[in-house]
Amino acid sequence: MNASRLQRLTADTVALARAERPTYDRTSPPVIAHLGFGSFAKAHLGLYADDLLRRGQPGMIRGVSITSRGAEDRLTPQDGLYTVAEREPGTLVSLRVLGALASMETGAAAALDAMAAPATSLVTLTITEKGYEVTAEELEHADAPMSAPALIALALARRRRAGLAPPVFASLDNLLDNGRVLQTRVVEAANRFDPSLAEWITCEVAFPSSVVDRMVPAPTERDLEDIGSRLGLVDRAAVSTEHHRSWIVEAVEALEPLAGVGVELVDDVTPFERRKLWLLNGPHSAVAYGGLLAGCDTVAHAVGHAAVAPFVRRLVEQTLEVAALPAALGPARFADDALRRFANPTLGHTCAQVGADGSSKLPQRLVPVAAARRARGLDTDMFAVVVAIWIAGTAGLRVRGAELPPLEDPVAADLRSAVSRGDGLHRLSSLALAGHADASFVADVARALDRLGDSGLALLEAPW
Numbered sequence: 001m002n003a004s005r006l007q008r009l010t011a012d013t014v015a016l017a018r019a020e021r022p023t024y025d026r027t028s029p030p031v032i033a034h035l036g037f038g039s040f041a042k043a044h045l046g047l048y049a050d051d052l053l054r055r056g057q058p059g060m061i062r063g064v065s066i067t068s069r070g071a072e073d074r075l076t077p078q079d080g081l082y083t084v085a086e087r088e089p090g091t092l093v094s095l096r097v098l099g100a101l102a103s104m105e106t107g108a109a110a111a112l113d114a115m116a117a118p119a120t121s122l123v124t125l126t127i128t129e130k131g132y133e134v135t136a137e138e139l140e141h142a143d144a145p146m147s148a149p150a151l152i153a154l155a156l157a158r159r160r161r162a163g164l165a166p167p168v169f170a171s172l173d174n175l176l177d178n179g180r181v182l183q184t185r186v187v188e189a190a191n192r193f194d195p196s197l198a199e200w201i202t203c204e205v206a207f208p209s210s211v212v213d214r215m216v217p218a219p220t221e222r223d224l225e226d227i228g229s230r231l232g233l234v235d236r237a238a239v240s241t242e243h244h245r246s247w248i249v250e251a252v253e254a255l256e257p258l259a260g261v262g263v264e265l266v267d268d269v270t271p272f273e274r275r276k277l278w279l280l281n282g283p284h285s286a287v288a289y290g291g292l293l294a295g296c297d298t299v300a301h302a303v304g305h306a307a308v309a310p311f312v313r314r315l316v317e318q319t320l321e322v323a324a325l326p327a328a329l330g331p332a333r334f335a336d337d338a339l340r341r342f343a344n345p346t347l348g349h350t351c352a353q354v355g356a357d358g359s360s361k362l363p364q365r366l367v368p369v370a371a372a373r374r375a376r377g378l379d380t381d382m383f384a385v386v387v388a389i390w391i392a393g394t395a396g397l398r399v400r401g402a403e404l405p406p407l408e409d410p411v412a413a414d415l416r417s418a419v420s421r422g423d424g425l426h427r428l429s430s431l432a433l434a435g436h437a438d439a440s441f442v443a444d445v446a447r448a449l450d451r452l453g454d455s456g457l458a459l460l461e462a463p464w
Contacts, residue, residue, distance in 0.1 A: 022099030037063030
């Protein structure tokens with residue numbers, strides 16, 4: 001089918017879609033405000049909200065991007081409608097058009113309005129690990145906040161003045177104890193604006209930690225064209241994902257309706273956080289960096305590579321040795337399933353995408369495992385190798401005479417400057433880890449960098 005002849009997905013054309021379509025009322029006031037409505041939120045939060053609405057319960061979302069207009073430009077012409085395509089090897093592609101998004105807006109003012117709206121009872125966030133920082137300059141100029149924590153503090157100040165109950169705030173980012181981190185940042189910002197506001201937030205506002213899990217690669221033009229041909233409509237906001245999805249969150253009374261659509265409400269998310277960060281996110285990073293070293297474009301290619309696959313499998317085994325997870329969580333089975341999910345070739349998750357922003361990911365995913373192993377008197381060489389590959393790609397170091405594909409990272413410029421100054425590998429490793437690891441692991445990483453430069457891919461094939 002010629003995509004140029006297809007109509008655009010909108011409220012007027014959705015009846016033509018060859019997919020599951022929303023049949024519920026989309027005019028009710030949004031009860032969820034989401035900051036950072038990107039691919040993951042579309043394929044994860046959007047599905048749970050759509051499930052709520054199909055059950056006749058409130059679930060409309062007001063999406064906001066604080067800085068980038070990309071999502072608004074794609075979704076507004078489609079009246080907030082978009083398609084989620086679930087892809088698994090050997091099965092038919094499943095298409096579902098979601099109608100849970102009421103609007104998509106851009107900017108700090110829109111974020112404040114969305115969070116302060118009387119109907120908003122839940123605020124969720126996918127702003128990546130680096131989105132939780134608040135600069136001193138921002139706090140000194142409270143008239144123009146841009147960070148999520150500062151905006152949340154100001155939105156709560158509006159609600160407090162208006163006598164409105166605060167919503168629940170749930171981070172959906174891969175960040176250890178994400179609820180506490182968010183609460184801490186918001187309270188810090190509020191304290192600079194108004195100490196009494198900070199005290200009120202501490203006492204009255206719920207910030208439950210949560211663990212979310214679904215692999216959602218950034219859509220390519222090929223993905224969009226394929227979905228459009230299957231759907232029978234052009235959809236510039238479509239996403240592809242796997243069948244698996246989960247959301248585990250600390251139990252809060254206001255979240256109880258979510259339990260009816262598959263969200264797991266628990267008293268303590270800590271073991272679930274560790275299981276995901278150590279046995280899924282950490283190996284995911286290891287596969288991506290190993291894949292870059294092996295010249296693989298995608299994670300699915302890398303996880304099947306003759307050198308990468310056994311290396312990552314052994315790294316998982318070493319992680320399981322110190323994970324200390326309850327047997328009821330099935331850590332070994334979870335780890336095996338994660339490796340199977342990585343191998344899904346229909347997703348096209350690239351190694352460069354998964355490997356980006358290692359400076360904020362690895363301190364959560366791999367460094368704590370290395371620390372746990374060292375505390376038990378066990379070696380950390382494999383984990384140091386993974387960190388070394390990240391540093392080499394980010395800093396532009398040569399590996400066996402060639403550079404790895406460059407990795408996007410907030411510290412890339414600093415690391416490349418260090419290399420150009422001729423800083424040694426130990427200094428480079430210390431700069432890259434920025435205090436997240438002890439001196440012994442920094443030394444391990446420096447040695448791994450030295451070996452990596454000489455050995456390249458052969459380093460993964462060493463006896464571990």
